[in-house]
Amino acid sequence: MLKIEDVSMTFNENTPDEKKALQRINLELEKGEFVTVIGSNGAGKSTLMNVISGSLIPDVGDVYINDQNVVHLPEYKRSKMIGRVFQDPMAGTAPSMTIEENLAMAYARDKKRKLVPGVNKKRKDHFREYLETLNLGLEDRLNAKVGFLSGGERQALSLLMATFTEPYILLLDEHTAALDPSRAELITKITKDVVAKFGLTTMMVTHNMQQALDLGDRLFMMDKGQIIFDIKGEEKQNLTIKNLLDEFQRIRGKQIESDRAVLG
Amino acid sequence: MLIALFGAVESGVIYAIMALGVYLSFRVLDFPDLTVDGSFVTGAGISAILIVNGTSPVIATLIGALAGFIAGCLTGLLHTAGKINALLAGILMMIALYSINLRFMGQPTVSLLNESTLISQIQSAWASTGIDTGLNAVLQALGADRVPTTWGIFIVMTVLTVVIKFLLDYFLKTEIGLAIRATGDNQKMIRSLSANTNFLIIVGIGLSNALVALSGALVGQLGGFANLNMGIGMIVIGLASVIIGEALFGKKTITRVTLAVILGAIVYRIVVTLALRVDFLESSDLKLITAVLVIAALVTPKVLQARREKKRRLAKRAALVEQKEREASA
Numbered sequence: 129m130l131k132i133e134d135v136s137m138t139f140n141e142n143t144p145d146e147k148k149a150l151q152r153i154n155l156e157l158e159k160g161e162f163v164t165v166i167g168s169n170g171a172g173k174s175t176l177m178n179v180i181s182g183s184l185i186p187d188v189g190d191v192y193i194n195d196q197n198v199v200h201l202p203e204y205k206r207s208k209m210i211g212r213v214f215q216d217p218m219a220g221t222a223p224s225m226t227i228e229e230n231l232a233m234a235y236a237r238d239k240k241r242k243l244v245p246g247v248n249k250k251r252k253d254h255f256r257e258y259l260e261t262l263n264l265g266l267e268d269r270l271n272a273k274v275g276f277l278s279g280g281e282r283q284a285l286s287l288l289m290a291t292f293t294e295p296y297i298l299l300l301d302e303h304t305a306a307l308d309p310s311r312a313e314l315i316t317k318i319t320k321d322v323v324a325k326f327g328l329t330t331m332m333v334t335h336n337m338q339q340a341l342d343l344g345d346r347l348f349m350m351d352k353g354q355i356i357f358d359i360k361g362e363e364k365q366n367l368t369i370k371n372l373l374d375e376f377q378r379i380r381g382k383q384i385e386s387d388r389a390v391l392g
Numbered sequence: 393m394l395i396a397l398f399g400a401v402e403s404g405v406i407y408a409i410m411a412l413g414v415y416l417s418f419r420v421l422d423f424p425d426l427t428v429d430g431s432f433v434t435g436a437g438i439s440a441i442l443i444v445n446g447t448s449p450v451i452a453t454l455i456g457a458l459a460g461f462i463a464g465c466l467t468g469l470l471h472t473a474g475k476i477n478a479l480l481a482g483i484l485m486m487i488a489l490y491s492i493n494l495r496f497m498g499q500p501t502v503s504l505l506n507e508s509t510l511i512s513q514i515q516s517a518w519a520s521t522g523i524d525t526g527l528n529a530v531l532q533a534l535g536a537d538r539v540p541t542t543w544g545i546f547i548v549m550t551v552l553t554v555v556i557k558f559l560l561d562y563f564l565k566t567e568i569g570l571a572i573r574a575t576g577d578n579q580k581m582i583r584s585l586s587a588n589t590n591f592l593i594i595v596g597i598g599l600s601n602a603l604v605a606l607s608g609a610l611v612g613q614l615g616g617f618a619n620l621n622m623g624i625g626m627i628v629i630g631l632a633s634v635i636i637g638e639a640l641f642g643k644k645t646i647t648r649v650t651l652a653v654i655l656g657a658i659v660y661r662i663v664v665t666l667a668l669r670v671d672f673l674e675s676s677d678l679k680l681i682t683a684v685l686v687i688a689a690l691v692t693p694k695v696l697q698a699r700r701e702k703k704r705r706l707a708k709r710a711a712l713v714e715q716k717e718r719e720a721s722a
C-alpha cells in the first residue's frame with residue numbers, strides 16, 4: 129500500500145545549519161497496517177510524514193502509494209489518497225466556516241469539485257450520522273462556525289474529515305499532543321475506532337510511549353533521520369516502555385561505539 | 393437635494409458591483425488586491441472604445457468585464473506561480489494596466505456622449521413603459537418639487553446588482569466556492585483536502601476583477617466617458633463600502649455580508665454626496681472624507697463593543713456588592 133525507497137532529505141545542505149533530516153529511509157506498509165512512530169525531537173518524524181504527503185519533496189528516493197510512484201505528484205493531487213491530522217487543532221479545519229461546510233470540503237476530497245452546492249439534504253444526513261459516532265453532540269451544531277469549537281472538538285472533527293472518505297493512507301502527526309489528558313484519551317479512542325472501522329493504513333507519530341504501545345500493530349523508532357527499530361506482530365504486543373528504552377540504548381550505544389571506531 | 397440623493401443611490405448600486413469584487417478578494421480570499429484601481433479603468437475604457445467603434449453596448453460591457461477577469465488572473469498568477477507578495481503583485485498589475493489601458497483607449501479620455509450605450513438604451517426602453525409617470529406622481533404627491541428624469545437606470549441596475557449578489561452567494565456555497573473560501577481561511581487545510589489552491593486564487597482574483605471591471609464599464613457609460621484616471625483610489629472606495637456595510641449591517645452569513653456590502657456602497661455614496669454639500673468641504677476633500685469614513689467604520693464598532701463590555705462589568709460588580717450587603721444583613 130505504501131512503499132518508501134531510499135528516501136533522503138537534507139536541509140540547508142553545505143551550510144553550518146546542515147541537517148540530515150532523513151537518511152536512506154526504506155519502509156513498506158501493508159494495506160490496513162497501523163504503525164506508531166516514536167523518536168526524540170528532531171528525529172525526522174514530521175519530515176517523513178511531509179515527504180509522504182507531498183508537502184516536502186525529498187532530495188532522492190521514491191514514494192509509492194498503491195504501486196504508483198507519487199514522489200513528483202503535487203501535494204494537492206496526492207491528498208486525494210491521503211488523510212492527515214496535524215498537531216495544531218487550528219490547522220485541520222477552516223475556522224470561519226461551519227461544521228457542515230468543513231465536512232463538505234472533506235467530502236469532496238476524492239472527487240472533482242464542481243459548481244454544485246457543497247451541502248445538500250442528503251449529505252447533511254450523512255454528516256450527522258458520522259458526527260454522531262463522535263459522541264460530542266456536534267451533530268446538533270452543523271451550522272456552528274468551527275472557530276467556536278474547543279481544541280478537542282476541532283481535533284475530533286479533523287479526524288473525521290481526514291478519514292470518512294476512506295483514504296489509502298492516514299497520517300497523524302502528534303494529533304493528540306495539544307490536548308488535555310482526558311481529551312487526548314478521547315481522540316485516541318476515536319482514532320482507534322475509525323482506523324478499525326475503515327481498515328485504514330495508518331502512520332501515527334506520538335511522544336507518548338504508552339500510546340505508541342497500546343495502538344497499532346507495528347512500531348517504528350526513529351533517530352537522526354533513520355528508522356532504527358521496527359517491530360510488529362506479537363513482539364510488539366508484548367513490548368513495554370522499559371524494553372523500548374533499553375532497545376534505544378542498545379542500538380545507539382553500539383552506534384556510538386562504531387562512530388568512535390570510525391573516527392579513531 | 394432629493395435629486396442629488398437619488399443620483400447617489402443610483403450610482404451606489406453600480407459601485408456596489410465593484411464592492412462585491414473587493415469583498416471577494418479582500419475578505420473571502422484574504423488577498424489584498426490592488427489591481428482594482430487599474431481593472432476598473434480597463435472595464436470602462438475597453439467597453440467605451442468598443443462602443444465608439446460600433447460594438448453593441450451589451451457585448452462591449454461583457455468584453456470589458458472579461459478583460460478585468462484576465463487582468464485579475466494575471467495578478468493571481470504573479471502571486472502563485474511567481475511567488476510575489478500579494479500586495480506587490482496587485483501594485484505591479486495596477487501600474488502595468490495604466491499603460492495597457494491607455495494603449496486600448498488610444499487617448500486619456502473616451503467620450504460616449506453621442507453614443508448609444510447600455511445606459512441610454514435602458515433609458516429609452518424604460519421611457520416607453522411609462523412607469524416613471526406613475527412613480528413620479530407618487531413622489532409629487534409626497535411633496536417633492538423636482539423628480540428624477542428616469543427610474544429605469546436605478547431599477548435595472550438594482551436588479552442586475554441583486555442578481556449578481558445571488559449568483560455570488562450561490563457560487564460561494566458550491567464545492568468550488570467552499571474551497572475558495574477555505575483558501576482564504578486555512579490554505580494548508582484545504583490543500584490537504586486535495587484542492588489546488590493556486591488555481592483557486594487565480595480564478596478568485598479573476599472573478600473579483602471581472603466584477604470590478606463590469607462596474608467600471610457601467611460607471612463609464614452612466615457618466616458618459618471613460619478616463620484613464622477614473623480608477624484612482626477605487627480600491628479604497630471598495631474597501632470603504634465593505635467595511636461600512638459590515639459595520640452597519642452585520643456579517644454573520646455570506647448572504648448577509650453580500651447584502652451588507654451592497655448597502656455599504658450605497659451608504660458611502662450618500663454620505664459623500666451629503667458631505668460635499670457642507671459649505672466648507674470641497675470636492676478635492678473627497679479622499680479625506682473617504683479616509684475619515686473608513687476610520688470611523690473601523691473604530692466605532694470596537695469602541696461600542698468596549699463600552700458594552702464595561703457597562704456589563706459595572707452591572708455585575710454592582711450586583712455583587714448588593715449580594716454581599718444582603719448576605720451581611722442576613
Ligand SMILES: Nc1ncnc2c1ncn2[C@@H]1O[C@H](COP(=O)(O)OP(=O)(O)OP(=O)(O)O)[C@@H](O)[C@H]1O
Binds near residue numbers: 140147148173175176
Ligand atoms: N524546513 C526546514 N528547514 C530546515 N530544517 C528543517 C526544516 N524542517 C525540519 N528541519 C530540521 O530537520 C530535523 C527533523 O525535523 P522534524 O520536524 O522531522 O523532527 P520531528 O521528529 O518531527 O521532531 P518533533 O518531535 O520535535 O516534532 C530537525 O532537526 C529540524 O530542525
Ligand SMILES: [Mg+2]
Binds near residue numbers: 301
Ligand atoms: Mg514533528
